Amino acid sequence: MTAGKALAHASARLEAKGIEEPGPNAEWLLADAMGVPRLRLLSEPDLPVEAAALLKFEQALLLKEQGLPLAYILGWQDFMDIRIKVDGRVLVPRPETEELAGLAADFLRTRAGELSVMDYGAGSGAIGLWLAKEFSSLRLTAVDKSARAIACAAENAEALGLAGRVEFIRAPELAVPGAPVDLIVSNPPYIPTGVIAGLAPEVLSEPRMALDGGGDGLGVARMLVRRAPLRLKKGGALIMELGEAQAKKLLGEMPSSVWQVKRASKDLRGVERFVFGSTVR
Ligand SMILES: C[S@@+](CC[C@H](N)C(=O)[O-])C[C@H]1O[C@@H](n2cnc3c(N)ncnc32)[C@H](O)[C@@H]1O
Structure with a gap:
């Protein structure tokens, strides 16, 4: 899985749940899960996402889908x-x-x-x-x-x-x-x-x-x-x-x-x- 694909998939999911600003939310959460700066995800969409980061991202997305503020998820x-x-x-x-x-x-x-x-x-x-x-x-x-x-x-x-x-x-x-x-x-x-x-x-x-x-x-x-x-x-x-x-x-x-x-x-x-x-x- 690449960062670009993970982001596209996640923003579509958040949008479907009626979450505001699905794109930026997905970017912050994936950047946090991967431990990289958010802008790097945008400039390097082919960056591979490791299994552990994908799991952390999935858990964060579930919380965001439930309407938790982004800052609470990031901490x-x-x-x-x-x-x-x-x-x-x-x-x-x-x-x-x-x-x-x-x-x-x-x-x-x-x-x-x-x-x-x-x-x-x-x-x-x-x-x-x-x-x-x-x-x-x-x-x-x-x-x-x-x-x-x-x-x-x-x-x-x-x-x-x-x-x-x-x-x-x-x-x-x-x-x-x-x-x-x-x-x-x-x-x-x-x-x-x-x-x-x-x-x-x-x-x-x-x-x-x-x-x-x-x-x-x-x-x-x-x-x-x-x-x-x-x-x-x-x-x-x-x-x-x-x-x-x-x-x-x-x-x-x-x-x-x-x-x-x-x-x-x-x-x-x-x-x-x-x-x-x-x-x-
Ligand atoms: C709108 S929040 C502001 C928090 C922080 N200052 C900020 O700007 O992000 C209001 C804060 O006032 C506190 N608060 C509410 N009623 C209060 C009261 N009667 N006396 C003192 N603090 C109160 C709440 O617990 C909350 O932390």
């Missing part, structure tokens, strides 16, 4: 320029969250001195750990309600050599009072409860706690808007990712007396997705 997801371990304990970090991390970095570059950041709803730890890697003086507090997510984030911190600068806290709310930080960055669960049942199987295999934001999806985000001013340094910021039509709504609930600067901004697809608020300097 990792690239986020900015770091590789994050992911599994059923955490949400798979999304491309728009890389934009959130970029906005957070832009804000941190405007701050002087030692930086302290809280990643609220840290999940795999992707956002906060990438920031900790970018800013060598940064101290990170990674908070999550899920003990399983905290365990995953701690494994990632260890693997990236960042554990010494990270504190992990399991909590269902932002604790106040507490040590003030420069930035609270959060990709909270923001899907309205009523929408969850209709989501794609890939999304439904992610932890419900990572998705469900309550009635209108803004439960955790609202709690952060209320409590964050009590945990931010002067001029500190809260930066959040939200779903479609939620950013403007939440912005309207942020009092100008507390949030000196506040704005919503769009992601690369043009969706108003990010909320930025900073407190009085």
